[in-house]
Amino acid sequence: MTGPGWRGWRAATEAALYGPDGFYRRPEGPAGHFRTSVHASPLFARAVAGLLCRVDEALGRPDRLDFVDMAAGRGELVTGVLAALPAGTAARTRACAVEIATRPVGLDPRVEWRAGLPEAVTGLLFANEWLDNVPVEVAQTDASGVPRRVLVRADGTERLGEPVTGAEAAWLARWWPLPAEEGLRAEIGLPRDAAWASAVSRVERGLAVAVDYAHTVDARPPFGTLTGFREGRGTVPVPDGSCDITAHVALDACALPGGRVLTQRAALHALGITGARPPLALASQDPAAYVRALTSAGEAAELTAAGGLGDFGWLVQPVGIADPLAQASPPGL
Template sequence: MTWMRWRPAMEAALYGPEGFYRRPEGPAGHFRTSVHASPHFARAVARLLTEVDEALGHPPELAFVDVGAGRGELLAGVLAAAPAELAGRLRPYGVEIATRPAGLPSTVLWTAAPPSGVTGLLFANEWLDNVPLDIAEVDEDGVLRYVEVQPASGLERPAEPVEDEDARWAARWWPALRPGERVELGGPRDTAWATAVGTLERGLAVAVDYAHRRADRPAFGSLAGFRDGREVRPVPDGSCDVTAHVALDSAAVPALHSLWTTQREALRALGVSGGRPPLALASSDPVAYLRALGGAGEAAELTDPAGLGGFGWLAQSVRMPVPRSLEGVAGWQTLMP
């Protein structure tokens, strides 16, 4: 049987010719993201886009770069919600390895990598958790070793000690000392995010994902699989999504003005609230009341701290002021090397 380190196994399982993200049904056929949960999410991103435009001084061309665009659901929602005054200047990009989906507006540029030198908003919703990475485990002698996996079965075994670069990353960002503790080595994700942010000439880069920080790393990791709406064993055979939560504090590009917050706080700052409509509306306009009640339920799902609201948001501004809605969110700081 073939044994592989987790990173190449994930790469093949997710993005190879028969990989999960090339399947015709797309991610929405297996799990709900914030984009699928409610149009409130796309509207909030559209509001953030207009505030980025304002902070940038209304440039002649404003990019919206959707990294990990899936089947274009967020792009379509943002374009539908964007104000008319942006229409002539907005340049939307879908960044995805899958084939361009049918039905997207012709203005959307579909590409396998973020475009370079653009000005605007780069948004990566649940992308970094699917950037492949290696996994390591502490052995009985306290040595951190790579974990190998059989792609067909998901069986694992310890392999050679981690290389110097990964050892340095673990020591700084995910120190593990006790036998059996696991480390999800996030260096490739740090590089992927830095590369994406580096494509912005000016603008805001936002990564949204299930995440953790150094103080609360999961001792035994977060590797998981998803298929048909339920969690399954993370077998890297292409039949399921294989994902792990993101060390967003490690991914943050140094020396940029940066915000770490939760989705709950970010969306509330952007006008998404799960508050119930006034009861008086039920008497004066029952249809409007039911519509508002449904919208409040969707907003509550997006901001639930035990669910989607618990996502981490990492926002980094590149040669631009902080958008006004985010100014009031606690957590802005300049992260230095």
């Protein structure tokens, strides 16, 4: 029994983010509180459009090509991808945005807006910063070194609950082993593993990609990563609907057979987004073009920066096709 007002972080986060008055129901959307790669530069959508074109080629250019924007926010990515596609490819593309919030006013009418994934996908399913908002339980070692579930109230007050057992204990032992030292924390990623497997199961042929803050088993943070965001700033995670609640993703645990984890830097470099400065000679030959190229290079540098967006993880999961990013090297996160 958890007692009055106490519940695990998974249930508390679910209500705080997705309940009737939850954070993701708010009209300003995610962009009002934090900046993702989608908001940083239109180059990101162009890169995703380029990836969709590679998937299209690998599929043999089918009559209908699916693009699914999972956790679509206010439709910024799907809008940018459609705008960046060649006209012929765009005409064959069925664009679908999956999001619990209501459809934004003025969204491109070609975009299907829905609360759940389509039954079957032939093309690219792209989940940008979705898995970090799939709620998980938090474990913390007690004075004896035993991992216990962390319980929380709506005001953010915590206490330790029952020991972690069963499938959750097995997951910790395999993917986030905690030394027998008091106060160490971990986020139990089982719900994310299941959510990703369910999403990939909808892809009949094509590619599924999850992009997120991530870590791997050889470098798990000893005190976990649970945090909050409000109005562009990190804050204490309080499950009352006033802030985003997020935790980095163990993408290596989510990966299904054939999947692999890259950094965003490696993935975008493979898609031609490098951040290289334009040649100085262009400044005298075409000053306006030089300024445009310099701006683009700056945006690309932000998207691929070490210590920043470039360190995001990309979990790349081909289904029935060769990996379109096969030439991208998989440096550690």
